Amino acid sequence: MNDIAPHQRFTDLAADVLAKAKASGATEADVVIADGESLSVQVRLGMVDRLSKAREKRLGLRVFVGKQSACTSTSDFSIDSLSQLVVQTCALAKAVIEDPMSGLPEAAMMAGDPPDLDLFDSTKLDTDRQIELAKRAEEAAMSADERITNSEGADFDSSAGRVVLGNSHGFIGAYRSSSYSLSVSPIASDPATGAMQRDAWYAVQRKFSKLDTPESVGVEAARRTLRRLGARKVGTTRVPVVFDQEMAGSLLGNLCSALSGYSLYKGASFLSGQLGQTIAPEYVTVYDDGRMVGGLGSRPFDGEGLATKKNTIIDRGVLKNYLLDSYSGRKLGLSSTGNASRSVGESPSAGPTNFYMTPGMHNAQEIIGTVKDGLYVTELIGFGINMVTGDYSRGAGGYWIENGELAYPVEEITIAGNLKQMLRDIELVGSDLVFRGRIASPTLKLAEMMVAGS
Amino acid sequence: MSELISLDTFKVTETEVRGALERVKVHDVDYADLYFESCITESVSMEESLVKRATRSISQGVGVRATAGEKTGFAYSDELTKQDLEIAADTARYIAKSPAGNVTVPVPVHAKPKRDLYPVPQGQIDISTTDRVELLNAIDVEARRYDRRIKNVMASFNTEYKIVLVATSEGTMIGDVQPLSRLQVTCIAEENGNRQVGSFGGGGRLGFAFYREGDRYLNYAREAARAAILNLSAVEAPAGVMPVVLGGGWPGILLHEAIGHGLEADFNRKKTSAFSNLLGTRVASDVCTIVDDGTLPGRRGSLNMDDEGTPTSRTVLIDKGILRGYITDKLNARLMGIPVTGNGRRESYQSIVLPRMTNTFMLAGDSNPEDIIRSVDKGLYAVSFGGGQVDITNGKFVFSASEAYLIEGGKITKPVKGATLIGSGPEILTKVSMVGHDLKLDEGIGTCGKEGQSVPVGVGLPTIRIDEITVGGTQQT
Numbered sequence: 001m002n003d004i005a006p007h008q009r010f011t012d013l014a015a016d017v018l019a020k021a022k023a024s025g026a027t028e029a030d031v032v033i034a035d036g037e038s039l040s041v042q043v044r045l046g047m048v049d050r051l052s053k054a055r056e057k058r059l060g061l062r063v064f065v066g067k068q069s070a071c072t073s074t075s076d077f078s079i080d081s082l083s084q085l086v087v088q089t090c091a092l093a094k095a096v097i098e099d100p101m102s103g104l105p106e107a108a109m110m111a112g113d114p115p116d117l118d119l120f121d122s123t124k125l126d127t128d129r130q131i132e133l134a135k136r137a138e139e140a141a142m143s144a145d146e147r148i149t150n151s152e153g154a155d156f157d158s159s160a161g162r163v164v165l166g167n168s169h170g171f172i173g174a175y176r177s178s179s180y181s182l183s184v185s186p187i188a189s190d191p192a193t194g195a196m197q198r199d200a201w202y203a204v205q206r207k208f209s210k211l212d213t214p215e216s217v218g219v220e221a222a223r224r225t226l227r228r229l230g231a232r233k234v235g236t237t238r239v240p241v242v243f244d245q246e247m248a249g250s251l252l253g254n255l256c257s258a259l260s261g262y263s264l265y266k267g268a269s270f271l272s273g274q275l276g277q278t279i280a281p282e283y284v285t286v287y288d289d290g291r292m293v294g295g296l297g298s299r300p301f302d303g304e305g306l307a308t309k310k311n312t313i314i315d316r317g318v319l320k321n322y323l324l325d326s327y328s329g330r331k332l333g334l335s336s337t338g339n340a341s342r343s344v345g346e347s348p349s350a351g352p353t354n355f356y357m358t359p360g361m362h363n364a365q366e367i368i369g370t371v372k373d374g375l376y377v378t379e380l381i382g383f384g385i386n387m388v389t390g391d392y393s394r395g396a397g398g399y400w401i402e403n404g405e406l407a408y409p410v411e412e413i414t415i416a417g418n419l420k421q422m423l424r425d426i427e428l429v430g431s432d433l434v435f436r437g438r439i440a441s442p443t444l445k446l447a448e449m450m451v452a453g454s
Numbered sequence: 455m456s457e458l459i460s461l462d463t464f465k466v467t468e469t470e471v472r473g474a475l476e477r478v479k480v481h482d483v484d485y486a487d488l489y490f491e492s493c494i495t496e497s498v499s500m501e502e503s504l505v506k507r508a509t510r511s512i513s514q515g516v517g518v519r520a521t522a523g524e525k526t527g528f529a530y531s532d533e534l535t536k537q538d539l540e541i542a543a544d545t546a547r548y549i550a551k552s553p554a555g556n557v558t559v560p561v562p563v564h565a566k567p568k569r570d571l572y573p574v575p576q577g578q579i580d581i582s583t584t585d586r587v588e589l590l591n592a593i594d595v596e597a598r599r600y601d602r603r604i605k606n607v608m609a610s611f612n613t614e615y616k617i618v619l620v621a622t623s624e625g626t627m628i629g630d631v632q633p634l635s636r637l638q639v640t641c642i643a644e645e646n647g648n649r650q651v652g653s654f655g656g657g658g659r660l661g662f663a664f665y666r667e668g669d670r671y672l673n674y675a676r677e678a679a680r681a682a683i684l685n686l687s688a689v690e691a692p693a694g695v696m697p698v699v700l701g702g703g704w705p706g707i708l709l710h711e712a713i714g715h716g717l718e719a720d721f722n723r724k725k726t727s728a729f730s731n732l733l734g735t736r737v738a739s740d741v742c743t744i745v746d747d748g749t750l751p752g753r754r755g756s757l758n759m760d761d762e763g764t765p766t767s768r769t770v771l772i773d774k775g776i777l778r779g780y781i782t783d784k785l786n787a788r789l790m791g792i793p794v795t796g797n798g799r800r801e802s803y804q805s806i807v808l809p810r811m812t813n814t815f816m817l818a819g820d821s822n823p824e825d826i827i828r829s830v831d832k833g834l835y836a837v838s839f840g841g842g843q844v845d846i847t848n849g850k851f852v853f854s855a856s857e858a859y860l861i862e863g864g865k866i867t868k869p870v871k872g873a874t875l876i877g878s879g880p881e882i883l884t885k886v887s888m889v890g891h892d893l894k895l896d897e898g899i900g901t902c903g904k905e906g907q908s909v910p911v912g913v914g915l916p917t918i919r920i921d922e923i924t925v926g927g928t929q930q931t
Contacts, residue, residue: 076514097587
């Protein structure tokens with residue numbers, strides 16, 4: 001395949017579309033162009049199962065006609081089609097109501113010279129190499145233990161892309177990024193009952209050289225799968241709950257949704273009106289950092305062209321910042337935090353970049369050791385979270401803790417509580433923060449939750 | 455009747471299509487297809503009494519696929535030139551070991567589906583933005599009029615107009631026009647600092663007129679407002695094992711999660727499903743008969759043909775408690791030696807075909823719904839749900855109630871909030887002891903996720919009694 005289209009071509013295209021929008025009656029406009037290519041391979045039981053290759057490109061246009069606005073997108077970059085798109089977008093904008101808060105951020109606020117955040121790796125893996133890496137990972141899992149009897153496969157994906165953003169303030173910015181990921185999903189069977197369990201492990205990085213070895217991913221996937229064998233239900237009870245890093249990360253993900261400016265100004269978040277309030281114990285500190293070098297959520301500017309930065313979200317228990325773009329900021333009487341997230345063709349929304357809780361003093365073993373009778377959660381399923389009220393009730397699996405030790409695996413239970421209370425109930429923060437995605441957390445212990453089982 | 459979709463829609467020629475198919479269909483390749491798609495989506499949304507967001511997106515592209523044994527090669531492109539088709543064809547063929555050029559592909563017979571389950575003229579989908587805006591404004595007024603404790607109303611109206619054309623190495627070329635629309639309303643109610651949410655919506659392969667019939671859109675507004683107000687007085691959900699009565703319609707999501715996914719052929723061929731090897735055995739009580747049916751007119755999960763050009767069908771999954779069938783696409787049907795059911799679906803030209811559900815529901819039984827509720831001394835009555843999820847390997851599923859009530863002494867009493875149900879797929883239907891005569895299909899808002907792909911689906915259920923299931927709440931019983 002050819003290389004990604006040259007940078008200059010898209011920069012020119014963005015300028016051209018913006019000029020057309022002005023000519024069609026737009027008072028302000030911005031354009032996002034994204035393109036990329038990807039290669040995914042999946043092997044299963046040592047054979048290629050699936051191979052997929054793609055190149056794609058997309059252009060998104062947002063126009064403002066006074067205080068009216070609309071967004072459109074297309075994959076057809078022909079001149080005729082783009083001219084038509086501009087006209088349609090302006091017509092669409094004129095059909096909706098005026099929104100006094102709408103508009104681009106102020107011209108003076110646009111990001112300056114973007115730093116190099118080291119988000120791009122030019123390493124190109126050929127198909128055979130990716131197949132080999134996936135095979136090695138699956139083989140490591142399959143040979144780890146004879147109770148590993150089947151596999152949902154191992155995937156190796158690589159992708160590289162570019163984002164160009166331009167607006168009618170004269171801002172134009174571009175960056176490239178890449179990602180490499182490897183995952184394995186082995187299945188273990190209980191020799192006594194034949195009951196199956198599946199789990200998975202993965203690695204993802206912007207740089208190929210930083211990716212964990214296929215063998216280590218496979219071995220960890222096998223370990224996680226095997227420990228689920230023989231799982232049973234437990235009785236309904238109220239106990240302390242320890243979230244492993246992955247599940248603690250999912251709690252932080254829920255926190256992100258509640259911090260989004262869009263949920264907040266609609267009154268659709270349990271954190272509405274809590275800025276400046278103490279919402280967690282003083283040993284809880286959370287950051288969102290868009291400028292972490294090589295970070296999976298890093299970018300030099302946000303979806304509106306504003307500089308990203310490191311924001312303190314919770315400072316020793318006190319809620320210091322929401323996640324805002326300029327629109328939701330205006331609605332709340334606050335400034336953008338540089339968290340505009342933008343998929344091509346949608347109007348911006350607000351979301352995290354690299355969002356994490358700072359580590360504490362205790363390792364996971366020590367935290368588990370403080371629990372006499374309780375649950376170690378390694379799996380959550382379902383969508384039982386009400387962002388308006390914070391009510392939380394999800395399917396769970398993991399280990400039962402007895403006298404500070406992991407005793408036996410459990411499944412088919414639920415854990416329930418309220419996110420507002422769960423934040424306050426954080427009792428211990430682990431020392432084991434590792435970035436495996438855009439949202440990361442150390443192990444967390446919550447004082448108490450309701451566990452429903454048999 | 456449905457239209458004959460012309461290759462001109464995609465500005466490609468029959469020679470180019472056949473050329474690409476012959477490039478893919480080398481000796482080791484069992485099957486190859488090209489999937490052309492053109493899709494226009496539009497959305498308007500309202501909040502704070504203002505319709506201030508409108509979006510429109512246009513996408514077009516082709517997915518090229520080859521299967522050889524269990525292997526699938528796939529490539530897609532948003533360019534439709536001869537050169538792009540050839541590059542995609544070469545990529546898809548990578549899985550085969552044999553060289554190109556020694557197999558001829560039959561001249562495609564250009565056809566249209568034999569039925570038209572959704573005869574919606576484009577004009578009924580491509581309605582003016584002004585009409586959409588007016589609809590949402592009326593919803594806002596109606597919801598706020600319902601109760602003055604309604605503090606915010608959010609609503610969105612989305613439409614999709616998709617044209618697809620599938621050309622296969624078997625010599626078929628068949629296309630379909632697939633309209634889809636959905637109207638969704640969410641209300642937030644507030645009283646003395648207690649804030650609660652309620653939602654309602656509906657849709658299907660339907661035009662704009664549907665929402666106006668009998669002021670259906672206003673009813674959506676009232677239902678969303680009613681749910682939000684109801685939740686203001688909801689008590690915390692009980693925790694533990696208890697009998698649960700599910701109301702008709704959307705609670706059919708139970709079947710989708712507990713049974714449907716586990717019966718998708720890919721998981722069973724790979725023996726990764728908790729239902730593997732259970733064909734012909736009892737997995738439900740004899741009052742349970744469950745089907746997947748893609749042939750219901752206008753429903754959200756219905757299709758004239760699936761995304762491999764196979765006509766959709768009605769597949770009996772469970773017949774009076776006995777497991778009878780799987781949901782298949784061409785690849786898995788061939789490898790398993792079982793019939794193709796027309797369930798090969800994909801999110802778009804950018805995604806690979808997978809066996810997916812269409813509309814999954816339980817047939818009506820003969821119990822009176824009131825008797826079913828009366829039969830429960832202490833339990834839960836759930837009538838509406840948010841989402842659900844399943845781990846197909848161990849069969850554990852969950853789904854979360856958005857509207858549910860306590861049953862005490864055979865009577866529905868207080869509304870409860872935050873109840874999640876968790877169970878085991880192969881076991882749960884053996885605990886269904888009563889099935890009502892009131893089968894209802896859902897309102898048409900369901901979207902199913904699998905391997906990162908979302909497709910529209912439908913579910914349905916009569917009122918049923920489950921003798922015991924674990925309810926996850928915060929209140930010890």
